[in-house]
Amino acid sequence: QVQLVESGGGLVQPGGSLRLSCAASGSIFSAMSWYRQAPGKQRELVATITSSSSRTYYADSVKGRFTISRDNAKNTVYLQMNSLKPEDTAVYYCNAPPGQRIYAWGQGTQVTVSS
Numbered sequence: 001q002v003q004l005v006e007s008g009g010g011l012v013q014p015g016g017s018l019r020l021s022c023a024a025s026g027s028i029f030s031a032m033s034w035y036r037q038a039p040g041k042q043r044e045l046v047a048t049i050t051s052s053s054s055r056t057y058y059a060d061s062v063k064g065r066f067t068i069s070r071d072n073a074k075n076t077v078y079l080q081m082n083s084l085k086p087e088d089t090a091v092y093y094c095n096a097p098p099g100q101r102i103y104a105w106g107q108g109t110q111v112t113v114s115s
Contacts, residue, residue: 001103001104002024002025002026002027002028002103002104003024003025003103003104003106004022004023004024004025004093004094004095004103004104004105004106005022005023005024005025005106005107006020006021006022006092006093006094006106006107006108006109007020007021007022007023007109008020008021008109009091009092009109009110009111009112010110010111010112011112011114012084012111012112012113013113013114013115014084014085014086014113014114014115015083015084016084016113017080017081017082017083017084018081018084018111019078019079019080019081020034020078020079020081020092020094020109020111021076021077021078022034022076022077022078022079022094022106023074023075023076024075024076024077024103025075026075027072027075028051028072028075028077028103029051030051030096030097030100030101031048031049031050031051031096031097031100032048032049032051032068032070032077032094032095032096032097033045033046033047033048033049033068033094033095033096033097033098034046034047034048034066034068034077034079034092034093034094035092035093035094035095036088036090036091036092036093036111037090037091037093037108038087038089038090038091041090043093044059045059045097045098046058046059046062046066046079046092047059047062047066047067047068047079048068048097049068049069049070049077051072053069053070056068061087062081062088065081065082065083065084066079066080066081066082067079067080067082068080077094079092079094081111084111084113085113086113086114087113088111088113089111089112089113089114090110090111091108091109091110091111092108092109092110092111093105093106093108094106
């Protein structure tokens with residue numbers, strides 16, 4: 001069973017940047033996604049990348065500000081977040097995209113955007 005460990009979150013001012021990492025305990029051959037869940041809200045899909053990195057998908061709310069990437073040799077998926085806004089505050093998780101076999105959820109990493 002592959003385990004996912006997210007890291008890189010923290011407190012950042014509006015307009016700042018963070019880079020999240022998702023390290024898998026084994027090889028991940030599927031497309032991968034980043035999700036986020038804000039307090040009192042449902043988990044939402046933020047970005048997806050195919051297994052070969054040939055295609056990416058972004059939610060409209062983060063398009064142009066976030067970039068998803070992966071390093072298959074390191075079994076790691078990244079999310080570069082720029083121009084952060086208070087509404088980006090949430091716990092961020094990685095996992096397979098909707099419709100594919102989901103791995104066990106990790107603990108997530110907290111991102112707080114506040115002045």
